[in-house]
Amino acid sequence: MFDLSWMAWTWQTATFFAVIALLLAGMTAWEFVRPGGAPRDGVLGLHTTRGDRLFISLLGSAYIHLAWLGLIGPNLWWALALSIVYAVLVFRFV
């Protein structure tokens, strides 16, 4: 078996990457079921597919977490909730 100790895995980071992988797998399945990416012009005037919307959601969520850490504190549950609301809004309107 490969020795992956140099990667210093923790269950928290493994969960994080597993969620990302699941999201990507889900998006792939969605694309197979409904091909074309559902392109549209959203409220920001951007032409986005659902892959773009996922990217905007993830990148925005990362910044929400960083801003929460830098400005408020280390308890990130509210940042996570805010990110989920943000992602829903992105998928709905952007």
Next chain:
Amino acid sequence: MNKTLNNRAWFMVLPVLLLVAFNAIIPLMTVVNYSVQETFGNNLFFFEGFKWYEQVLTSSRFHASLTRQIIFTLVILAIEIPLGVAVALAMPRSGPWVPVCLVLMALPLLIPWNVVGAMWNIFALPDIGLLGYVINAIGIDYNFTRQPGSAWFTVVLMDVWHWTSLVVLLAYAGLRSIPDAYYQAARIDSASAWSVFRYIQLPKMRRVLTIAVLLRFIDSFMIYTEPFVLTGGGPGNTTTFLSIDLVKAALGEFNLGIAAAMSVIYFLMTLLACWCFYTLMTRGDEQ
């Protein structure tokens, strides 16, 4: 006409995906793993949560190096893009001088980054370097090893010398792609040189200039080797840009957790910038 969608073509991307996985995704995952742990070596790690991120985000040292990085990037973009366009406009459009100009322009790009740093280090030394000697000879007190202003001037000048050529070559390619009919129409309308530039050349160069800005932004935002060889981040910390600070934290101080958290934040900033530029570029295409 209905387009046929065949998603099986995505399997053709698998080799690239594997390559990217080994040279980017796996190292990135490792960096994320390091960023939430403390280590004293020997592959022993202790979970610390978001402590390093919090420390980095509230650290004045990180704010200072980020500010220096942003100022540096804005300064070199403000110089290199207009200068590159001006040089491209001045280059001949045909004739035997075209290849000569192109080779001359390409030369700085062929020099390895550490060699550029070493060259400028010697070139700018006030006692033995030609640039340093001449500047001091005309009465300006210049010593990049102990004056922050001189160090910044030298780092910016070195970057402009090294990378303006890239903007020139891209802008020149954009100019060469403009059909003669546009210029003939401008001549019929008695358009001034400024009007030709404003309404023909600049719009036609828009795409290559966006690529030039994108490339120069990313390169300058990640600059490490040249200023490290030239000034080592000094005098003091005055030319310590983000990547130099990152390497100092990781290798100089062996603060792997803090360095990894800085790397992730740095990566997110670059990713956001790339996305903004990419969106601007593709938005223009749709219009």
